[in-house]
Each structure stands twice: as C-alpha cells, then as structure tokens.
Amino acid sequence: MTSTTVSSRPRILTGDTPTGRLHLGHWVGSLENRVKLQDEFDCYFIIANVHAFTTRVEKPAEIRESVLEIAADYLAAGIDPAKSTIFIQSEVPAIAELAFFFAMLVPFPRLMRNPTLKDEIRDKKLGDNYSFGFLLYPIGQIADILAFRPELVPVGEDQLAHLELTREVARRFDQMYCDVNPQTPDEDYVKAGGLFPVIQPKLGRVHRLVGTGGPGESGQLLKMSKSLNNAIFLSDDSDTIRKKVMGMYTDPNRKRATDPGRTENNPLWIFHETFNPDKNWVAEAQEKYRAGAIGDVECKKKLVEVLVALIEPVRLRRALYEKDPGAILAILRAGTARANALAEETLRLAKAAMKQDYLSRRLSFSAGS
Numbered sequence: 001m002t003s004t005t006v007s008s009r010p011r012i013l014t015g016d017t018p019t020g021r022l023h024l025g026h027w028v029g030s031l032e033n034r035v036k037l038q039d040e041f042d043c044y045f046i047i048a049n050v051h052a053f054t055t056r057v058e059k060p061a062e063i064r065e066s067v068l069e070i071a072a073d074y075l076a077a078g079i080d081p082a083k084s085t086i087f088i089q090s091e092v093p094a095i096a097e098l099a100f101f102f103a104m105l106v107p108f109p110r111l112m113r114n115p116t117l118k119d120e121i122r123d124k125k126l127g128d129n130y131s132f133g134f135l136l137y138p139i140g141q142i143a144d145i146l147a148f149r150p151e152l153v154p155v156g157e158d159q160l161a162h163l164e165l166t167r168e169v170a171r172r173f174d175q176m177y178c179d180v181n182p183q184t185p186d187e188d189y190v191k192a193g194g195l196f197p198v199i200q201p202k203l204g205r206v207h208r209l210v211g212t213g214g215p216g217e218s219g220q221l222l223k224m225s226k227s228l229n230n231a232i233f234l235s236d237d238s239d240t241i242r243k244k245v246m247g248m249y250t251d252p253n254r255k256r257a258t259d260p261g262r263t264e265n266n267p268l269w270i271f272h273e274t275f276n277p278d279k280n281w282v283a284e285a286q287e288k289y290r291a292g293a294i295g296d297v298e299c300k301k302k303l304v305e306v307l308v309a310l311i312e313p314v315r316l317r318r319a320l321y322e323k324d325p326g327a328i329l330a331i332l333r334a335g336t337a338r339a340n341a342l343a344e345e346t347l348r349l350a351k352a353a354m355k356q357d358y359l360s361r362r363l364s365f366s367a368g369s
C-alpha cells in the first residue's frame, strides 16, 4: 500500500452507486458542491459498487463498466484526483467489517420505518422481491460514511433519512463505547472523546431534481434517477439532449400553444429555473406560458440550448478520459489505497473502543487482473 499522510483539512465523504452514468440531478444535488469544496476539504468519493448489487445482482459486467463510467464522470465534471480521493467500496474491507458492528446498533423496526427505503421499493418497483441485502444497504452506507469520520456529507434530499440513521449510530457508538455523555451537543461528540463525529448533511442547490417523465405511483413527479429512465446524463450528446427535452413531460392539460399552461410542477419550468442563467427570459416566458402566448416547442428549444451549453464541455472532457480506461483505473487504485489507510485506522480505533483489539494487521494490495 502506498504510504499516506492523513490531511489536517476537515473531511467530506460522499459518493454514488454505479448503476449507470451521472445525470443533472447528481450535478445540482451533490456534484457541484463537491467540485467547489475540494480545496477547503479533504474529499473522499466512494463508488458504491457493493450497493449496486442490491438492485442488479445479475448484472456484474454492467456494474463493473459503470464503476469506470462514474469515475470518468467525476473527472470530467472537475473532480481533481490530485486533491480528492476517488475509491471503490468493495476494495476497502474495513467498511464491510464496520457495517456488521453498526448493524447491532440499529433496531430492525427503526430501519423499516426509513422513508427512503419505502420510496425506493415503490419507485423502482421492487415489490416484495427485494433481497435481505437491499435492507442492509443503509447500514452499509453508515459504514461507508463513518469509516472516514467526515464532517460533511454532500447529498441529495433522498439521502437525508439515511444520514439521520448515520447520526444516530455515531451517537450510540460514542455513548456506549467512548463514554460520551448523552447530553453532549452533536457538534461536540469528538471533542468529548467520541470516535465518530455526528455528521452533517450538506444539500445542494436543488435538493431533489425531478426527471423528464411524468408523476409516479405516488402522484408526485419522480426524482431524476439513473434507474428510472428519466435522466439527462452529463455524457449525453446534443442530439440525445434534444430528443429527451422535446419529448419531456410538461402540462398534460395543454393541447396547443394558445391554452393557458401550468408552470408549477412542470419539469420544463423546473429545468429552466434550475439551469437557465437568463432569469429575465425565464420570468417573461413563464408569464406568456401561463397566458397561452408561447408554445411548449419554443420553450423546449430554448432549454435544449441551455443544457447543451452546460453539458457539452463536460462531455468533451469525458470523451478524452474514455479513451484511456487504464488511466482511470490507475486513479481508482491510488485513491482506494489512500481510502484504505484511513478506513483501517478507523476500524482499529473502533475495535479498540469495543475492546476487540487482539491483533494488528496491515493490508497489502497488488494491481489485480
């Protein structure tokens, strides 16, 4: 393993499941913040490939490909591997080991009340066919986070329920095994002798970007998601963006341009408000839309222009990385070695706190096939 000095900057941990490529929801929900915070924080970005198996157990080749896709998306979006650590979850064994211990600190009924799990089961149409591993993933995610003892976790809104569970586990562990007084304010847990910080979520500019499709079974517009076939990807070319935007869901009651249109709960306008830098155009066009004085097609064409201008530079940078998967793998290997140095240290400290420190160990890695 390469030797590593752990930085004194406060840490960030966040990441993505390799179930596809990154989309605009990731950008405004989390990625934009990550790129901005790279200088101020020591950033760890996890590619959660084990979690991808919760919904794609029969597609290992796709998961592998998606690990590289997500890494290429990160690099193209502006994550700098010289400043930040990008790593692969399954190659950091301390995470799985911590997850087992953390599972004891979460009452099962508490887990089953988690609204994010319920939403995912409904929106991804998992019915009652989800695996035990699917239920285990929020626990795994607690370990993904706490293994790095970060201060901040930049995420989209759907992750808040998981982060609340993470905060509960950090408090419980610190109270039970590090003698932290339960009256201690959350921000002082580490100062009071706790191993794990009671982490803070950091929401992005848009907490939950909707997809290009209509509402789901809940009647609400679905969030943009890799798995729901309603995403505009950071790697989409201009033709693909045009097709997706021209076919996107708007106001279903508007049959022609002269019908008054609804701008709220309308993805067309949510996207303009989120991505169009020309706020005057948006305000004027919305007024016309409500009055039946501008067509969907014109507003969609404008949105195509806006999104192409945002995505095209990312797509072009990404195309350069795509030509060199070996370079991406090298970045992932170096990052994973750095991640292991920190996660092993956390596991060692956690075992000592739990009085289960019998042996010491040192991991060693070689590049693999």
Ligand code: ATP
Binding pocket: 015, 016, 017, 018, 019, 025, 026, 028, 029, 030, 154, 155, 156, 157, 158, 159, 206, 207, 208, 209, 210, 223, 224, 225, 226, 227, 228
């Ligand atoms: P999947 O469909 O496999 O669940 P996803 O598109 O939901 O994929 P994740 O890998 O689960 O993406 O999420 C990665 C991060 O991006 C999380 O912090 C999540 O909250 C955030 N995120 C994902 N989709 C959105 C969205 N539409 N709006 C805001 N943030 C989002």
Ligand code: MG
Binding pocket: 225
């Ligand atoms: Mg998700």
